[in-house]
Amino acid sequence: MPGSSDVQQQLPAIDGWFTTGDDGKTHLIAGKCTQCGTYVFPPRATNCPNPACVGDDLEQVPLSRRGTLWSYTENQYAPPPPYPSPDPFEPFAVAAVELAAEGIIVLGKVVEGTLAADLKVGMEMELTTMPLYTDEDGFVRTVYAWEIAE
Template sequence: MVWRCRPVVPGWFTEGGDDGGFRLLGTRCTACSAVFFPREDVHCRNPGCRGGGELVEVPLSRRGRVWSYTDGRYRPPAPYVSDPAVPWEPYTLVAVELAAEALVVLGQAAPGVGIGDLAVGMEVEAVPGVLNEDAGTGTVWTTWHWRPVAA
């Protein structure tokens, strides 16, 4: 079977398979320089922006610092896929501050990273991840994960 990779939400991250080229994608207002993620393609969401400039796509910083984290002990809603017949395994959510963009981005930790592996202020990086694999259609749904940066 030939597997096809598809982003969970098109346009939110680069689709390059290697870690070196992977980046979250946001938008920046040309009038006020505010950066948005998820991306904004209609109008500037900054209430202080007077001009409402053009919104241009920008790659976000690959690395940031843990702002907060927690473990998810419940089955999440769609688009996450969860088979009720399979025992539930907790997952780790990480809120990461991207200083250059002045925003916090939420995402899952990379596989194998739990709350015991994280600390507020720790440096992490965005890496490609898999949300779900559908053997019936041969589709791999891709997303991003946060992974601690090796010291």
């Protein structure tokens, strides 16, 4: 159970996908092939995703925090369990953000309050976190999310 203060402790909804650095900023964690340098997200420790590579070891590395909006959509239907959807369900934007330095595209929710109509392909996006749900022990479970960069 969280401490008795009014501030609820936040924990990731999925361990190992992102971390908060000493600078207080969120960074996604990726697997990077030690042989060819290919990145993969969500992270994993083995099996390079590059079909031209026989590498099997992937090191865990932080990804860029900013990227370019490659595509987007609006989710109009509540995701099925085990995804914890609010009741009543509210549509939300989903963004595919290209991280040019790593050469990958990362899909994720867009922060609440941002509609698909607010997004335009090519705009700069920045990584953040947002609450997803509060678990049975009272911990706020967070996920990574994209927001329009300032």
